[in-house]
Amino acid sequence: MGLVRFENVGLRYGSGPEVLHDIDLVLDPGSYHFLLGPSGAGKSSLLSLLYLARRPTRGMVSMFERDVTSAPRDTLPELRRRIGVVFQDYHLLDHLTAFDNVALPLRVAGVPAQRIRSEVMELLDWVGLGDKMDVEPPFMSGGEKQRVAVARAVIGQPDLLLADEPTGNLDAAMAERLMRLFEQLNRMGTTLFIATHDTSLPRRFAHPVLRLENGHLMADR
């Protein structure tokens, strides 16, 4: 059984049309996949199922060897803590500093303050924001926000890291550095699933590519 397993999954919003059709997907532990597809193909919808913000309207979703299709709500937070997500629009909390944004996953997990402090400072230093710990997102550039978002996604050493256009707002050097970090995390056992428009990424980093078109998922040939 894979780390993530989708069987015949369909998703619709309310009574609208189905946006994902018959998705079958297996992500093995330690795997690394790119997800390509045009805007509106359903990449964000698929990611929302993966980070457990939604449940499928049909089919079966299993995460970390647990069927989450109809699992009780109170079992989901533990699973979400094993998933890091880098959103295209960052999803940072504007009223919190960079430090507090990155610390959030550890704080909700009840990690002691001393450990939070040392780990967050180390990670912010690593992404080059050691001098911006007390700065709030509205006063940061797009690239800086992206780095805070990445730091928040990886601070909890997730088993599964999802990213939606992670390099979209970064300069070439920082994008390269970020992709190297992802490689490093993958070598340490983290499963990666990266949705992107950038077709150069799969060429530069040799990992399997999945393609999503009109809500149908297929392996890239």
Added chain:
Amino acid sequence: MVLRLRNGDVPLASDSSTRFVPWIIGTMVFLSALVLAVALVLESAIDRWQLAHSVQLTVEVPPSADQAALERVLATLRAVPGVVEAAPVGQQRIAELLQPWIGDDLELSNLPLPVLIDVRLATPGALDIAAMQAILGEVQAGVRVDDGRRWLEPVRATASALQVVSGLVLVLIVAASIITVIFMTRTGLAVHRDTIGVLHQVGARDSFVAGQFQRHAFRLALWGGVPGALLAALCLVVIERLAGGLDAPLLPELALGGGGWIAIAVLPLVAAVISVATARLTVLATLAGLP
């Protein structure tokens, strides 16, 4: 009143929609304190009236009775077990009692007044009033035993009704406060939907989100409740001072005991606990509807 509260992970302290809440909670606590004071004063008055009239009664000997008949009545009363004292009320005391109605310039001896005998009992209910009435009626026709029930019962019924009304007003105040907190919490949940989404995404439990709202509700309730209780205490002290100068023996003593003051001091905390519980239940019930 301008709030300067620190934001938590959900920036509730910045919500302008919650700035009116301390005013509402403060008003509710103020009204609750006054209603509670009324209920407690009535309770204490009823207890005092009941205690006084359960060990005290008055025997009226008709004006037609002579001194010998009066002596027989007194002797009969003093021989009854449970009677501690039986003594005629002096003319001077009767004159004082009648003075407000008939003035100073009337000669009492010209009036056909009954002789009143104050009877003090050892313990409440030590005497069967009906049996006593029958015995004294045989000693002297027209003797009447008055244990105060004639006027005490209606007064007690009225006071009890007022207490029930006070209780209902308190229930309404609590209900209005709960509705206010529910409204505030639901508004907060709607305004901060995205923030709560992020918290859920990083693994926060519903109880973590509820905790944010609970802390905010607690601070707002105390922020309004403490001044509300202080203002009510000030009003009660003024009323107590003014009532101290009244010459109205039938009115209950308008003073709160130590227990009453403690109850009023605790009201802001009670308001805070109700607000916290309401916020928590509202958040958990609302979030339970999410995927």
